[in-house]
Amino acid sequence: MPQSSAALFFTRWLRNPRGVGSVIPSGEQLSAAMAAPAVACRNRPVLELGGGTGTVTEALLAQGLAPEELIVVERDPGLHQYLSERFPKVRVLKTDAARVSAALHAQGVHQVGAVVSSLPLLSMPLLTRRRIVADAFRCMGRDGFLLQFTYGPRSPVPPRMMVAMGIRGRPVSRVWRNVPPATVWQYERI
Ligand SMILES: C[S@@+](CC[C@H](N)C(=O)[O-])C[C@H]1O[C@@H](n2cnc3c(N)ncnc32)[C@H](O)[C@@H]1O
Numbered sequence: 001m002p003q004s005s006a007a008l009f010f011t012r013w014l015r016n017p018r019g020v021g022s023v024i025p026s027g028e029q030l031s032a033a034m035a036a037p038a039v040a041c042r043n044r045p046v047l048e049l050g051g052g053t054g055t056v057t058e059a060l061l062a063q064g065l066a067p068e069e070l071i072v073v074e075r076d077p078g079l080h081q082y083l084s085e086r087f088p089k090v091r092v093l094k095t096d097a098a099r100v101s102a103a104l105h106a107q108g109v110h111q112v113g114a115v116v117s118s119l120p121l122l123s124m125p126l127l128t129r130r131r132i133v134a135d136a137f138r139c140m141g142r143d144g145f146l147l148q149f150t151y152g153p154r155s156p157v158p159p160r161m162m163v164a165m166g167i168r169g170r171p172v173s174r175v176w177r178n179v180p181p182a183t184v185w186q187y188e189r190i
Contacts, residue, residue: 005053005082012076020076021120025052026149030178031059034116034147037172037186039063043113047104047139048072049097049132050119051083057090060116071109073100098131101138112139115146121156133157134165137189145188147172151180157187166190 006024013020026034034056038046046065051057051072060070067089074080080094095103097119104112115136121129136146146167150156155169162169169187 035059
C-alpha cells in the first residue's frame with residue numbers, strides 16, 4: 001500500500017476514531033480472506049461496506065471481480081474521494097451503510113449477491129449494528145450472504161440479534177497473520 005493511503009487512513013481515524021474503527025487498514029491476507037467467498041460464489045454484483053482506502057476493494061478486483069460488478073460504500077468524504085479516484089471504474093457511493101438499500105435503488109440496483117463489510121460493528125451501538133445488518137440483507141436475495149470481519153472472539157452480530165433477524169452466522173476463516181488477528185464471519189438467512 002502506498003504511504004499516502006496509510007497516512008490518509010490515519011488522518012481520517014484521527015478525525016473520527018470510532019467511525020473509522022481502526023488505526024490501520026486491513027492487511028493483505030485479511031483482505032484476501034474477505035474477498036475469496038464473495039468472488040468464488042458467483043453471486044453478483046458484490047457490495048462492499050466501509051471501503052476505507054481500498055484494501056478489500058483491491059483484493060476483490062485482484063481475485064477476478066470485474067469493476068462493473070462491484071459497488072463500494074464509504075461514508076467518510078475524504079476516503080470516498082480517495083476511493084473514487086483510485087478505482088475510477090468502480091461505483092463508489094458516499095452514504096451511510098444503514099441506508100444503503102435506498103441508495104442502491106436510487107442507482108437502479110435492486111439486488112446484490114453478496115455483501116462484504118469492513119465496518120467497525122463492534123464499536124457501534126446495538127441498534128445501529130442491527131440497522132446495518134438488516135439493511136444489508138434487504139439488498140440481497142435469498143441466497144445472498146454477508147461477510148464481516150472482527151478482531152473480537154465472538155460473532156460481531158450477537159446471537160439474539162441473529163435469531164430476531166432470521167439469520168445464522170459462522171466463522172469461515174481466521175487470519176492469524178493480520179495485526180491484530182481477525183476472524184471472518186459469514187451470515188445468511190435461515
Ligand atoms: C476499519 S475501516 C475498514 C477500511 C478498509 N475496508 C479496510 O479493511 O482496511 C472501516 C471503514 O468503514 C467506514 N464506515 C464506518 N461507518 C460507516 C457507515 N455507517 N457507513 C459507511 N461507511 C462507514 C469508515 O469510514 C472506514 O473507512
